[in-house]
Amino acid sequence: MKHSILILGGTAEARHLAQRMAGDARYSTELSLAGRTRTPIAHPVPVRVGGFGGAEGLARYLRDERIAMLIDATHPYAVRISGNAAEAARMAEVPLVALRRPPWQLQAGDLWLDVPGIAEAVASLGSKPRRIFLTLGRQELVPFEAAPQHQYLIRSVDPVEPPLSVPHAVYLTDRGPFEEASEADLLRKHDIEIIVAKNSGGPASYGKIAAARSLGITVVLIRRPLLPEVVAVDTVEGVLDHLAHMLPPL
Template identity: 60%
Template sequence: MTASARIERILILGGTAEARRLADALAGRPELAVTLSLAGRTAEPLSQPVPVRRGGFGGAEGLAEYLRAERIDLLIDATHPYADAISANAARAAELAGVKLLAIRRPPWRRVDGDNWIEVADAEEAARALGEAPRRVFLALGRNELEPFATCPQHFYLVRSVDPVDAPLAVPHASYITARGPFGEAEDRALLEQHRIEIVVTKNSGGAATYSKIAAARRLGLPVVMLTRPALPSVPSVATVEEAFAWLDHAGTEETARGV
């Protein structure tokens, strides 16, 4: 991007590896003022290379007001694929404030030979998909998706999350692991074998950081209950951070060519 480009002030809605990588790269561009917004759901987020704003905005209208007040030129939605409410607010706020919007949407995982996926709409349906007979279940979900599984106390649950689960599931048999990816396939295979896991429950997050559990389940012949992705607003989007860089450079060249 050239120094004469109109895009100078950028707000990134983050919480993902893509947001961190993008912020790290843009921090090296002195012509840009970049702020990273984190929702504040992670108790101990990783350090970031640019100024960070934590907490919500108060819906689409609050975010639009922030965009106007901070004279933001570009809003980048680099949130998790399942953060549909935030993405909807971002689309509406950009429209209200008259600000450019770009979304980074990583592609979902695709089935390959050996995968046994049971696709469900939400955590409630995932809990029902476990069946009545007791099973040993690996829950690789966010803390906000765990509550429905308390209605199925006959199962053993192994829960892995970035932050400690508070309060624990109201079930008689559960074990908790606090860990942050990326994880390796051998590591996850050993975890599943150690706890004698019979079925995995997860989201189709995409990307490489947490794919190891999918590969491990395939290797062990385990079924995976997969929460399908929510519908997201139709906005300009790219699949990777590299494509976001190209979009930014093109936008800067385009603005300069128009003489704005």
């Protein structure tokens, strides 16, 4: 017999964890994706796509599938999913561990403006027209229509449809990781004055932060939200160690 493990994913860490667990004879691993990305990367374990129906639906799934451990490896800004995971684990009496990558830390030369949310990020751009690089999820771009005076460079994994109702916007579709040198070239090519980003942490998207530091560009950084207080580790190795400790061989 194997322990049934459910990973709530959508991050590079979730993919790396699934890769590590795919060949482990102790576990039967399933990866759950929200399905927002149209062309997800292939994974080495069975993948479930779509929601569960809130915390109650996830709790029912945990019970029906006899899940031995729930792993929340979602994005640091996935507040609703992490909240549902914590509540579902409690309802189904299934142990939960969260994989939460550390946030980026301010370094000498960084020009960061820390804001609590998207609305504050829009307001921080000011009334004077600027050239802005938006590196946010598609669902979080609409508020920038309230500041149509700016010129926007917008990068996303999937096309932004419909496009923003602003007169000046250039769209890029690309998937990280992004290196500092290529990010610096992109920023120079488009004469970017301000970057708007989340403090996602991790190396995959840090290139723009390092490039902004080297070029003296301001980064409007949206503060991380508060997540449920659960057992949490910050590395894939930490999750594997936790599993080995909590789930002895059957």
